[in-house]
Every structure is written in structure tokens, then in C-alpha cells.
Amino acid sequence: MSDVANSVRGEGALRVSGETLVVRPSFAALVAAEEELGPLFALVERAAEGKLGVGEMVALFWHCLRDCPEGLTRERLGEAVVEAGLAVATPVLRGLLRQILAGR
Structure with a gap:
């Protein structure tokens, strides 16, 4: 799979440890996220209020990872997001939240 995000499909790109990860809010991905995090509308509301945690x-x-690179763990993804800084991750998060609200 290509490491280029396709914005037409609602994808976003996140650079982690020198590698580009593509996130895509597919139905299956959002169902899995909702099972763990609770209702997605509540997640969006927390984000809008500045109350979304880094873990969330x-x-x-x-x-929402389109393809998970071999050896990448969730813990490592979290560490990489913190290392890169929230300013790098926020535009990708904003894109995912926009897709949750608007759909494609």
C-alpha cells in the first residue's frame, strides 16, 4: 500500500519515527474506536471543549491506521505522537473528527 494519504477518501498522514502512517476513518475502524472510547459524538464534543486526552x-x-507497519505497537505510536508534539498530530485529529461528523 502507498504511504500517501488520499484526502478524497478522508485519509490523513501522520509522520511517526520517520515513517508516514495513513489514517482512514473506515466504518470498521470507527466501530472499533467507539467500542473502546464510547460514543463518537461525545468524543467530538470532548475534543471541541479541549478535553480530549492524548490516550484517546x-x-x-x-x-484508524490504514496499514500498521510491522513492529509498530500502540505504545510506540503514543510515544511517537508525544515526541512529534501535539501541533503535528492536531491537524490529523481534526481531519478524523471532521470525517466522523460529515462522513464520506
Whole structure:
């Protein structure tokens, strides 16, 4: 699979440890995220209020990974997001949240 995000499909790209990870809010990914994090509308509301935790953001990214590179763990993804900084992760999160609300 290509490491290029296709914005038409609602995908976003996140650079982690020198590698581009593509996140895509597919139905299956969002169902898995919702099972862990609770209702997605509540997640969006928490994000809008600035109350979304880093763990919740990483969980959403984890569930929405289009292709998980071999050896990448959720813990490592979380560490990489923190290392890169929230300013890097926020645009990707915003795109996912937009897709949750608007759909494709």
C-alpha cells in the first residue's frame, strides 16, 4: 500500500519515527474506536471543549491506521505522537473528527 494519504477518501498522514502512517476513518475502524472510547459524538464534543486526552487521540489513530507497519505497537505510536508534539498530530485529529461528523 502507498504511504500517501488520499484526502478524497478522508485519509490523513501522520509522520511517526520517520515513517508516514495513513489514517482512514473506515466504518470498521470507527466501530472499533467507539467500542473502546464510547460514543463518537461525545468524543467530538470532548475534543471541541479541549478535553480530549492524548490516550484517546492515540486510540483513535490506532484504530484508524490504514496499514500498521510491522513492529509498530500502540505504545510506540503514543510515544511517537508525544515526541512529534501535539501541533503535528492536531491537524490529523481534526481531519478524523471532521470525517466522523460529515462522513464520506
